Amino acid sequence: MASFIKAWGLVIISLCYTFFIAKLVPKGIKRLILIFPVVLIFFIVPFLISSIHILGITAFFIAWLANFKLVLFALGRGPLSSNPKPLSLPIFLAVSCLPIKIQPRPKPPNSHSHGGFGPLIYTIKAVFLVLLIKVYEYNNKLPEKVVLTLYAIHIYIALELILAATAAVVRAMSDLELEPQFNKPYLATSLQDFWGRRWNLMVTGILRPTVYEPLLQLFSVLGPNFSQFPAAFGTFVVSGIMHELIFFYMGRLRPDWKMMWFFLINGFCTTVEITIKKTINGRWRIPKVISRVLTLGFVMVTALWLFLPEFNRCNIIERALDEYAAISTVAAEIRRRVTASLL
Missing domain, CATH: 1.20.120 (Four Helix Bundle (Hemerythrin (Met), subunit A))
Incomplete structure:
Protein backbone atom coordinates (compact mmCIF):
# COMPACT_ATOMS: atom_id res chain seq x y z
CA MET A 1 0.00 0.00 0.00
CA ILE A 102 -14.83 10.61 -23.57
CA GLN A 103 -17.43 9.98 -26.25
CA PRO A 104 -17.68 12.91 -28.71
CA ARG A 105 -21.47 12.50 -28.63
CA PRO A 106 -23.46 10.99 -25.75
CA LYS A 107 -25.10 7.70 -26.57
CA PRO A 108 -28.88 7.44 -26.28
CA PRO A 109 -30.18 5.70 -23.13
CA ASN A 110 -29.91 1.91 -22.93
CA SER A 111 -27.44 1.78 -25.84
CA HIS A 112 -24.64 -0.01 -24.01
CA SER A 113 -23.34 -3.12 -25.69
CA HIS A 114 -24.83 -5.47 -23.08
CA GLY A 115 -28.14 -3.63 -22.76
CA GLY A 116 -29.87 -4.02 -19.42
CA PHE A 117 -28.00 -7.26 -18.75
CA GLY A 118 -24.63 -5.50 -18.36
CA PRO A 119 -24.30 -5.81 -14.54
CA LEU A 120 -25.47 -9.44 -14.63
CA ILE A 121 -23.01 -10.37 -17.37
CA TYR A 122 -20.11 -8.72 -15.55
CA THR A 123 -21.13 -10.50 -12.32
CA ILE A 124 -21.13 -13.84 -14.12
CA LYS A 125 -17.70 -13.09 -15.58
CA ALA A 126 -16.36 -12.12 -12.13
CA VAL A 127 -17.65 -15.39 -10.65
CA PHE A 128 -16.14 -17.32 -13.57
CA LEU A 129 -12.79 -15.56 -12.96
CA VAL A 130 -12.85 -16.61 -9.29
CA LEU A 131 -13.52 -20.22 -10.34
CA LEU A 132 -10.72 -19.99 -12.88
CA ILE A 133 -8.29 -18.86 -10.17
CA LYS A 134 -9.28 -21.91 -8.11
CA VAL A 135 -8.49 -24.15 -11.09
CA TYR A 136 -4.89 -22.86 -11.06
CA GLU A 137 -4.36 -24.84 -7.85
CA TYR A 138 -4.36 -27.94 -10.06
CA ASN A 139 -1.89 -26.58 -12.62
CA ASN A 140 0.48 -29.48 -12.12
CA LYS A 141 -2.22 -31.95 -13.12
CA LEU A 142 -3.22 -30.16 -16.33
CA PRO A 143 -1.47 -30.20 -19.75
CA GLU A 144 0.62 -27.09 -20.36
CA LYS A 145 -1.44 -25.97 -23.38
CA VAL A 146 -4.63 -26.19 -21.33
CA VAL A 147 -3.11 -24.02 -18.61
CA LEU A 148 -1.94 -21.48 -21.21
CA THR A 149 -5.44 -21.43 -22.73
CA LEU A 150 -6.83 -20.69 -19.28
CA TYR A 151 -4.34 -17.80 -19.07
CA ALA A 152 -5.76 -16.40 -22.32
CA ILE A 153 -9.32 -16.56 -20.98
CA HIS A 154 -8.11 -15.04 -17.71
CA ILE A 155 -6.46 -12.12 -19.53
CA TYR A 156 -9.58 -11.31 -21.53
CA ILE A 157 -12.01 -11.49 -18.61
CA ALA A 158 -9.69 -9.67 -16.18
CA LEU A 159 -8.97 -6.89 -18.67
CA GLU A 160 -12.65 -6.48 -19.49
CA LEU A 161 -13.63 -6.33 -15.81
CA ILE A 162 -10.83 -3.89 -14.88
CA LEU A 163 -11.52 -1.56 -17.80
CA ALA A 164 -15.29 -1.74 -17.38
CA ALA A 165 -15.01 -1.05 -13.64
CA THR A 166 -12.69 1.88 -14.28
CA ALA A 167 -15.06 3.35 -16.85
CA ALA A 168 -18.07 2.81 -14.56
CA VAL A 169 -16.43 4.66 -11.65
CA VAL A 170 -15.46 7.60 -13.85
CA ARG A 171 -18.93 7.65 -15.43
CA ALA A 172 -20.56 7.73 -11.99
CA MET A 173 -18.26 10.48 -10.68
CA SER A 174 -18.28 12.70 -13.76
CA ASP A 175 -21.58 11.89 -15.51
CA LEU A 176 -19.67 11.44 -18.76
CA GLU A 177 -20.31 8.82 -21.42
CA LEU A 178 -17.23 6.71 -22.13
CA GLU A 179 -16.26 4.58 -25.08
CA PRO A 180 -16.38 0.77 -24.68
CA GLN A 181 -13.08 -1.05 -24.23
CA PHE A 182 -13.93 -4.28 -26.07
CA ASN A 183 -16.30 -5.09 -28.91
CA LYS A 184 -16.85 -8.86 -28.67
CA PRO A 185 -13.41 -9.92 -29.98
CA TYR A 186 -14.59 -13.54 -30.17
CA LEU A 187 -16.78 -12.50 -33.14
CA ALA A 188 -13.87 -11.16 -35.20
CA THR A 189 -13.98 -12.28 -38.84
CA SER A 190 -10.40 -11.26 -39.71
CA LEU A 191 -7.14 -10.20 -38.10
CA GLN A 192 -7.80 -6.62 -39.17
CA ASP A 193 -11.22 -6.82 -37.53
CA PHE A 194 -9.81 -8.40 -34.35
CA TRP A 195 -6.90 -5.99 -33.77
CA GLY A 196 -8.40 -2.84 -35.25
CA ARG A 197 -12.06 -2.91 -34.25
CA ARG A 198 -12.64 -5.37 -31.41
CA TRP A 199 -9.66 -6.03 -29.10
CA ASN A 200 -8.71 -3.43 -26.45
CA LEU A 201 -10.09 -0.41 -28.29
CA MET A 202 -8.35 2.05 -25.97
CA VAL A 203 -4.95 0.82 -27.14
CA THR A 204 -6.11 0.92 -30.76
CA GLY A 205 -7.36 4.46 -30.28
CA ILE A 206 -4.00 5.56 -28.85
CA LEU A 207 -1.78 3.75 -31.36
CA ARG A 208 -3.69 5.12 -34.33
CA PRO A 209 -2.78 8.84 -33.83
CA THR A 210 0.64 8.23 -32.23
CA VAL A 211 2.01 5.58 -34.62
CA TYR A 212 -0.29 4.59 -37.50
CA GLU A 213 -1.22 8.05 -38.80
CA PRO A 214 2.35 9.52 -38.63
CA LEU A 215 3.69 6.44 -40.45
CA LEU A 216 0.88 6.69 -42.97
CA GLN A 217 1.96 10.25 -43.69
CA LEU A 218 5.65 9.29 -43.74
CA PHE A 219 5.06 6.56 -46.35
CA SER A 220 2.56 8.61 -48.36
CA VAL A 221 5.10 8.61 -51.20
CA LEU A 222 4.03 5.00 -51.82
CA GLY A 223 0.51 6.15 -52.61
CA PRO A 224 -2.76 5.70 -50.69
CA ASN A 225 -3.05 2.03 -51.63
CA PHE A 226 0.34 1.00 -50.27
CA SER A 227 1.24 3.46 -47.50
CA GLN A 228 -1.06 1.71 -45.00
CA PHE A 229 0.96 -1.53 -45.17
CA PRO A 230 4.15 -0.22 -43.48
CA ALA A 231 1.97 1.95 -41.22
CA ALA A 232 -0.02 -1.06 -40.00
CA PHE A 233 3.09 -3.20 -39.55
CA GLY A 234 4.90 -0.39 -37.71
CA THR A 235 1.96 -0.11 -35.31
CA PHE A 236 2.34 -3.79 -34.42
CA VAL A 237 6.07 -3.25 -33.87
CA VAL A 238 5.41 -0.47 -31.35
CA SER A 239 2.74 -2.56 -29.64
CA GLY A 240 5.23 -5.43 -29.35
CA ILE A 241 7.86 -3.14 -27.80
CA MET A 242 5.38 -1.81 -25.23
CA HIS A 243 4.26 -5.33 -24.30
CA GLU A 244 7.89 -6.36 -23.83
CA LEU A 245 8.35 -3.33 -21.56
CA ILE A 246 5.29 -4.20 -19.45
CA PHE A 247 6.48 -7.77 -18.93
CA PHE A 248 9.97 -6.47 -18.10
CA TYR A 249 8.38 -4.41 -15.32
CA MET A 250 6.46 -7.44 -14.07
CA GLY A 251 9.17 -10.07 -14.34
CA ARG A 252 12.37 -8.00 -14.07
CA LEU A 253 13.85 -10.48 -16.56
CA ARG A 254 15.86 -9.84 -19.68
CA PRO A 255 13.47 -9.94 -22.68
CA ASP A 256 13.63 -13.05 -24.84
CA TRP A 257 11.61 -11.21 -27.55
CA LYS A 258 9.08 -14.01 -28.09
CA MET A 259 6.29 -11.57 -27.36
CA MET A 260 7.77 -9.22 -29.94
CA TRP A 261 7.69 -12.05 -32.47
CA PHE A 262 4.03 -12.63 -31.63
CA PHE A 263 3.19 -9.07 -32.71
CA LEU A 264 5.54 -9.17 -35.70
CA ILE A 265 3.86 -12.32 -37.02
CA ASN A 266 0.37 -10.96 -36.40
CA GLY A 267 1.38 -7.63 -37.94
CA PHE A 268 2.83 -9.28 -41.04
CA CYS A 269 -0.20 -11.53 -41.49
CA THR A 270 -2.57 -8.60 -40.98
CA THR A 271 -0.82 -6.61 -43.73
CA VAL A 272 -0.94 -9.66 -46.01
CA GLU A 273 -4.64 -9.98 -45.24
CA ILE A 274 -5.21 -6.30 -46.11
CA THR A 275 -3.34 -6.80 -49.38
CA ILE A 276 -5.46 -9.82 -50.31
CA LYS A 277 -8.66 -7.93 -49.49
CA LYS A 278 -7.62 -5.05 -51.74
CA THR A 279 -6.73 -7.46 -54.54
CA ILE A 280 -9.97 -9.44 -54.32
CA ASN A 281 -12.00 -6.25 -53.75
CA GLY A 282 -15.03 -8.07 -52.32
CA ARG A 283 -15.38 -10.51 -55.22
CA TRP A 284 -15.07 -13.53 -52.93
CA ARG A 285 -15.63 -13.89 -49.19
CA ILE A 286 -15.18 -16.71 -46.70
CA PRO A 287 -18.35 -17.56 -44.73
CA LYS A 288 -18.38 -15.75 -41.38
CA VAL A 289 -18.42 -18.95 -39.31
CA ILE A 290 -15.26 -20.20 -41.01
CA SER A 291 -13.51 -16.83 -40.92
CA ARG A 292 -14.19 -16.49 -37.19
CA VAL A 293 -12.75 -19.92 -36.49
CA LEU A 294 -9.68 -19.18 -38.62
CA THR A 295 -9.13 -15.76 -37.01
CA LEU A 296 -9.43 -16.89 -33.39
CA GLY A 297 -7.53 -20.06 -34.19
CA PHE A 298 -4.60 -18.10 -35.62
CA VAL A 299 -4.51 -15.67 -32.69
CA MET A 300 -4.70 -18.49 -30.15
CA VAL A 301 -2.07 -20.67 -31.84
CA THR A 302 0.44 -17.82 -32.04
CA ALA A 303 -0.43 -16.76 -28.48
CA LEU A 304 0.11 -20.28 -27.12
CA TRP A 305 3.40 -20.43 -28.98
CA LEU A 306 4.87 -17.00 -28.22
CA PHE A 307 2.73 -14.74 -25.99
CA LEU A 308 1.32 -16.78 -23.13
CA PRO A 309 4.51 -18.67 -22.13
CA GLU A 310 5.82 -15.29 -20.93
CA PHE A 311 3.46 -15.60 -17.95
CA ASN A 312 5.27 -18.76 -16.88
CA ARG A 313 8.72 -17.30 -17.53
CA CYS A 314 7.95 -14.26 -15.36
CA ASN A 315 6.22 -16.41 -12.72
CA ILE A 316 3.23 -14.07 -12.87
CA ILE A 317 0.41 -16.50 -12.07
CA GLU A 318 2.19 -17.95 -9.02
CA ARG A 319 2.89 -14.47 -7.67
CA ALA A 320 -0.73 -13.49 -8.30
CA LEU A 321 -1.99 -16.54 -6.41
CA ASP A 322 0.31 -15.66 -3.51
CA GLU A 323 -1.28 -12.19 -3.40
CA TYR A 324 -4.79 -13.68 -3.48
CA ALA A 325 -3.82 -15.94 -0.55
CA ALA A 326 -2.37 -12.98 1.37
CA ILE A 327 -5.52 -10.91 0.79
CA SER A 328 -7.67 -13.83 1.91
CA THR A 329 -5.60 -14.20 5.10
CA VAL A 330 -5.88 -10.50 5.89
CA ALA A 331 -9.64 -10.53 5.23
CA ALA A 332 -10.08 -13.55 7.52
CA GLU A 333 -8.10 -11.84 10.28
CA ILE A 334 -10.22 -8.68 9.95
CA ARG A 335 -13.41 -10.74 10.17
CA ARG A 336 -12.08 -12.54 13.26
CA ARG A 337 -11.23 -9.28 15.01
CA VAL A 338 -14.56 -7.67 14.11
CA THR A 339 -16.43 -10.72 15.37
CA ALA A 340 -14.37 -10.78 18.59
CA SER A 341 -15.01 -7.09 19.21
CA LEU A 342 -18.78 -7.54 18.71
CA LEU A 343 -18.86 -10.44 21.14
Missing part, protein backbone atom coordinates in the same frame (compact mmCIF):
# COMPACT_ATOMS: atom_id res chain seq x y z
CA ALA A 2 2.86 2.39 0.82
CA SER A 3 4.48 1.80 -2.57
CA PHE A 4 1.11 2.24 -4.28
CA ILE A 5 0.51 5.59 -2.56
CA LYS A 6 4.04 6.76 -3.36
CA ALA A 7 3.83 5.76 -7.04
CA TRP A 8 0.36 7.11 -7.74
CA GLY A 9 1.00 10.23 -5.66
CA LEU A 10 3.92 10.95 -7.98
CA VAL A 11 1.63 10.34 -10.97
CA ILE A 12 -1.00 12.79 -9.71
CA ILE A 13 1.59 15.50 -8.95
CA SER A 14 3.15 15.06 -12.39
CA LEU A 15 -0.21 15.33 -14.12
CA CYS A 16 -1.11 18.47 -12.14
CA TYR A 17 2.17 19.98 -13.36
CA THR A 18 1.25 19.00 -16.94
CA PHE A 19 -2.23 20.48 -16.58
CA PHE A 20 -0.93 23.88 -15.47
CA ILE A 21 1.92 23.88 -18.01
CA ALA A 22 -0.71 23.53 -20.74
CA LYS A 23 -2.44 26.64 -19.39
CA LEU A 24 0.75 28.65 -19.83
CA VAL A 25 2.36 27.13 -22.93
CA PRO A 26 0.56 26.60 -26.27
CA LYS A 27 0.65 23.26 -28.02
CA GLY A 28 3.82 22.44 -29.91
CA ILE A 29 7.45 21.49 -29.41
CA LYS A 30 7.97 23.81 -26.42
CA ARG A 31 5.10 22.20 -24.51
CA LEU A 32 6.43 18.76 -25.48
CA ILE A 33 9.88 19.62 -24.08
CA LEU A 34 8.34 20.82 -20.80
CA ILE A 35 6.18 17.70 -20.50
CA PHE A 36 8.97 15.27 -21.48
CA PRO A 37 10.30 14.92 -17.86
CA VAL A 38 6.84 13.64 -16.89
CA VAL A 39 7.10 11.01 -19.63
CA LEU A 40 10.43 9.86 -18.17
CA ILE A 41 8.95 9.75 -14.66
CA PHE A 42 6.06 7.63 -15.90
CA PHE A 43 8.51 5.08 -17.32
CA ILE A 44 10.13 4.86 -13.86
CA VAL A 45 6.93 4.74 -11.74
CA PRO A 46 6.25 0.97 -12.22
CA PHE A 47 9.62 0.16 -10.62
CA LEU A 48 8.30 1.65 -7.36
CA ILE A 49 5.59 -1.04 -7.04
CA SER A 50 5.99 -4.64 -5.90
CA SER A 51 2.42 -6.02 -6.05
CA ILE A 52 2.03 -7.90 -9.33
CA HIS A 53 -1.58 -6.75 -9.79
CA ILE A 54 -0.97 -3.06 -9.09
CA LEU A 55 2.29 -3.21 -11.05
CA GLY A 56 0.64 -4.62 -14.17
CA ILE A 57 -2.20 -2.09 -14.06
CA THR A 58 0.19 0.82 -13.42
CA ALA A 59 2.54 -0.21 -16.22
CA PHE A 60 -0.35 -0.42 -18.68
CA PHE A 61 -2.19 2.70 -17.53
CA ILE A 62 0.81 4.98 -16.92
CA ALA A 63 3.97 3.84 -18.72
CA TRP A 64 2.05 3.09 -21.91
CA LEU A 65 -1.34 4.80 -22.27
CA ALA A 66 -0.69 7.94 -20.21
CA ASN A 67 2.67 8.58 -21.87
CA PHE A 68 1.19 8.29 -25.35
CA LYS A 69 -1.70 10.56 -24.35
CA LEU A 70 0.70 13.17 -22.98
CA VAL A 71 2.76 13.22 -26.17
CA LEU A 72 -0.42 13.76 -28.18
CA PHE A 73 -1.60 16.40 -25.70
CA ALA A 74 1.66 18.31 -26.07
CA LEU A 75 0.98 18.51 -29.79
CA GLY A 76 -2.69 19.44 -29.32
CA ARG A 77 -4.09 16.04 -30.27
CA GLY A 78 -5.56 12.94 -28.66
CA PRO A 79 -8.23 12.36 -25.99
CA LEU A 80 -6.92 15.17 -23.75
CA SER A 81 -7.33 17.75 -26.52
CA SER A 82 -10.25 16.51 -28.61
CA ASN A 83 -13.05 17.90 -26.45
CA PRO A 84 -14.80 21.16 -27.44
CA LYS A 85 -14.24 22.68 -23.97
CA PRO A 86 -11.02 22.45 -21.91
CA LEU A 87 -11.12 19.63 -19.37
CA SER A 88 -11.34 20.42 -15.67
CA LEU A 89 -8.45 19.19 -13.53
CA PRO A 90 -10.30 16.11 -12.12
CA ILE A 91 -11.44 15.02 -15.60
CA PHE A 92 -7.96 15.70 -16.99
CA LEU A 93 -6.45 13.45 -14.30
CA ALA A 94 -8.97 10.68 -14.99
CA VAL A 95 -8.59 10.72 -18.77
CA SER A 96 -4.78 10.96 -18.49
CA CYS A 97 -4.08 8.04 -16.21
CA LEU A 98 -7.05 5.75 -16.83
CA PRO A 99 -7.91 3.78 -20.00
CA ILE A 100 -10.91 5.89 -20.91
CA LYS A 101 -11.88 8.25 -23.67
